[in-house]
Amino acid sequence: MNEWLKNGFFLGLGAAVAGKEKVQTYLDDLVTKGRITPKEAEQFADELIHKGETKEEEWSQASKDRVKGMFHDMGLATRDDVENLEAKITHLESLLKEEANKNDT
Known part of the structure; x- marks a missing residue:
């Protein structure tokens, strides 16, 4: 191509x-x-x-x-699709870290 x-x-x-x-x-x-x-x-x-x-x-x-x-x-992902997924992953990672910090204290 x-x-x-x-x-x-x-x-x-x-x-x-x-x-x-x-x-x-x-x-x-x-x-x-x-x-x-x-x-x-x-x-x-x-x-x-x-x-x-x-x-x-x-x-x-x-x-x-x-x-x-x-x-x-x-059915291929666009750049926007990938960027949106990366943003969601980053958000979920931060939520997991917050939850882990709450459980540690």
Whole structure:
């Protein structure tokens, strides 16, 4: 599973780099041909980057939700579950120590 996630990450990273290079080449070509100004090209690139970051955040959250759902379906404990159990154990240990101290006196 870990290898699958890592491969997916590198695939996405490679696609992003290739896509950015193609967009930059396309924008440079438009500037060279005089169809847009360098400032317009920069603004367009910034807009694409912003949209890409927004979409990446959406996909990232959707991926996290899917993984959480898979873990839930498999019956695996979440970090919150483990932390809650640790807190309960700590509380019970302190109650036992208090009870032991009462019995000792």
